[in-house]
Amino acid sequence: PRRDELRAHLDQHGIGSGIYYPLPLHLQDCFKDYGYGEGDLPVAEQLSSEVLSLPMYPELGAERRQRVIDAVRSFHA
8 A cells, every 4th residue: 555655646746644543543542442352354454554544525626626637547647
């Protein structure tokens, strides 16, 4: 996964991004009473290290959407 590299690339292009769950929910202190530990939910653990949230909201205009698309494409070129 190259999430951190992509995030830095987007930042260089003035595009914000977010990482909302760097620690999977089942490993957070507030959920420890459920008894899940590391390795119990491997997909959630994998996704927590890979998912990057891109700008996406109703008011995002066509020009800004294209900037996001172009930046992601240039990263993968």
